[in-house]
Amino acid sequence: MTNTSLRRRITFAVARKDLRIEWNSRVLVNQVAPFAAIVMVLFAFALDNDGILQRVAPGLVWLATLFSMLVVIQRSFSVESADGALDALRVAGVDPTAIFLGKSIALMVQLFALEALLVGTAFVLYNITMSPAGLVEAFVTMLTATAGLACVGTLYGGLAAGVRGRETLLPLLLLPVVAPVLIGATRAMEAAFGSGGAQVSEGWPWIGLLTVFAVLFIALGSVAFGPLVDE
Amino acid sequence: MEPVIELKGVVAVLGSFPALAGIDLTVQRGEILLLQGPNGAGKTSLLRVCAGLLPIERGEGRVLGIDVTSQRELIRARVGLLGHSNGLYLDLTVEQNIMFWAATVGASDAEVASAMKRMNVDGRLAKVKASQLSAGQRRRTALASLIVRRAEIWLLDEPHAGLDASGRDELDGLLRDAVAAGATVVLASHESERANGLATRVVTVDGGGAR
Numbered sequence: 286m287t288n289t290s291l292r293r294r295i296t297f298a299v300a301r302k303d304l305r306i307e308w309n310s311r312v313l314v315n316q317v318a319p320f321a322a323i324v325m326v327l328f329a330f331a332l333d334n335d336g337i338l339q340r341v342a343p344g345l346v347w348l349a350t351l352f353s354m355l356v357v358i359q360r361s362f363s364v365e366s367a368d369g370a371l372d373a374l375r376v377a378g379v380d381p382t383a384i385f386l387g388k389s390i391a392l393m394v395q396l397f398a399l400e401a402l403l404v405g406t407a408f409v410l411y412n413i414t415m416s417p418a419g420l421v422e423a424f425v426t427m428l429t430a431t432a433g434l435a436c437v438g439t440l441y442g443g444l445a446a447g448v449r450g451r452e453t454l455l456p457l458l459l460l461p462v463v464a465p466v467l468i469g470a471t472r473a474m475e476a477a478f479g480s481g482g483a484q485v486s487e488g489w490p491w492i493g494l495l496t497v498f499a500v501l502f503i504a505l506g507s508v509a510f511g512p513l514v515d516e
Numbered sequence: 517m518e519p520v521i522e523l524k525g526v527v528a529v530l531g532s533f534p535a536l537a538g539i540d541l542t543v544q545r546g547e548i549l550l551l552q553g554p555n556g557a558g559k560t561s562l563l564r565v566c567a568g569l570l571p572i573e574r575g576e577g578r579v580l581g582i583d584v585t586s587q588r589e590l591i592r593a594r595v596g597l598l599g600h601s602n603g604l605y606l607d608l609t610v611e612q613n614i615m616f617w618a619a620t621v622g623a624s625d626a627e628v629a630s631a632m633k634r635m636n637v638d639g640r641l642a643k644v645k646a647s648q649l650s651a652g653q654r655r656r657t658a659l660a661s662l663i664v665r666r667a668e669i670w671l672l673d674e675p676h677a678g679l680d681a682s683g684r685d686e687l688d689g690l691l692r693d694a695v696a697a698g699a700t701v702v703l704a705s706h707e708s709e710r711a712n713g714l715a716t717r718v719v720t721v722d723g724g725g726a727r
Contacts, residue, residue: 373603
């Protein structure tokens with residue numbers, strides 16, 4: 286078996302395993318999704334004005350995504366450390382790049398589902414409307430932003446996994462790094478939603494930025510995850 | 517007899533602390549070797565060198581014919597180290613845990629079924645989440661994972677820890693079965709009396725050396 290096909294097989298085994306853990310435990314469905322929805326409701330209470338809500342809805346969606354993502358990442362690595370499973374993978378010489386890619390894919394699937402829920406909530410609570418072109422742009426924005434967030438989250442989650450006080454360390458490390466995604470995704474989503482009179486065409490350059498960010502962190506994570514986890 | 521572990525004058529350090537001070541060790545295929553000695557004697561470090569985890573500073577060694585200095589990644593893939601934790605995913609069932617490890621090496625469903633049967637974690641137990649298992653059942657699940665990973669040398673650090681009397685008896689029987697099926701077992705244990713009855717040879721580790 287070639288190294289590439291071995292890596293692919295392990296990548297999908299890790300992704301399947303993480304999604305199976307979520308399916309068995311339902312933490313995303315029973316805890317994270319309600320948390321994210323509550324954040325959206327609280328934003329609505331705090332900015333109790335339809336005009337303002339419609340204008341800032343894209344930013345609120347991505348802020349809620351980032352807060353929820355922290356919980357999902359902590360969870361993704363707490364299941365690895367609860368009985369020394371990540372150590373066991375390392376000890377067994379399992380390809381760290383495949384572990385990184387597998388965990389990133391699983392995180393991406395979960396974050397994408399969460400974002401879909403948040404966008405849906407924004408439609409209901411904030412009275413958002415979208416054209417078909419905007420809908421396509423919103424979908425592509427979610428895909429590219431989620432890929433970047435998942436890769437950064439996996440990389441920093443792995444880094445913080447073995448450190449005492451990781452619950453507080455992770456947000457401190459992660460939130461500054463994902464600021465470009467927050468900015469890019471918010472601007473692209475504003476164009477998709479038509480917030481403040483923005484045109485759909487204005488969003489595509491920001492999607493380009495999100496794509497560059499995602500590609501950069503896929504490459505960086507593939508190289509750096511092994512040494513970081515070993516440390 | 518064929519040596520599967522050969523270490524000569526191996527020196528290893530943990531940070532600035534000398535963990536192994538010129539240790540010599542030979543383990544033959546099919547042995548159950550007991551490493552005994554006080555806390556901090558170097559038993560765990562010795563297991564980690566054999567697993568390709570701890571680099572050596574001086575000396576030379578081969579595990580399954582592979583150089584421990586330059587090819588540690590290759591060693592890792594062929595030996596199984598089980599420490600104080602079991603390396604299980606607590607939200608997965610016994611079967612799902614073992615299937616995951618099988619997928620990492622391309623083991624077949626038949627191999628999974630055989631390993632589960634050998635470690636007595638098949639049947640109803642297969643569908644139970646690891647979080648709901650007893651300490652002994654978790655240990656057996658972890659050992660079944662070693663089997664599907666096709667580990668040729670089992671390096672076990674305090675394998676009897678946390679098990680009750682019947683669990684310990686059962687574990688001893690399982691290790692004897694594993695050796696009969698072709699594995700080699702090296703175990704570090706404080707419980708010398710119990711492990712002495714299991715081991716085919718005993719090596720005392722003290723001050724980072726073996727005798």
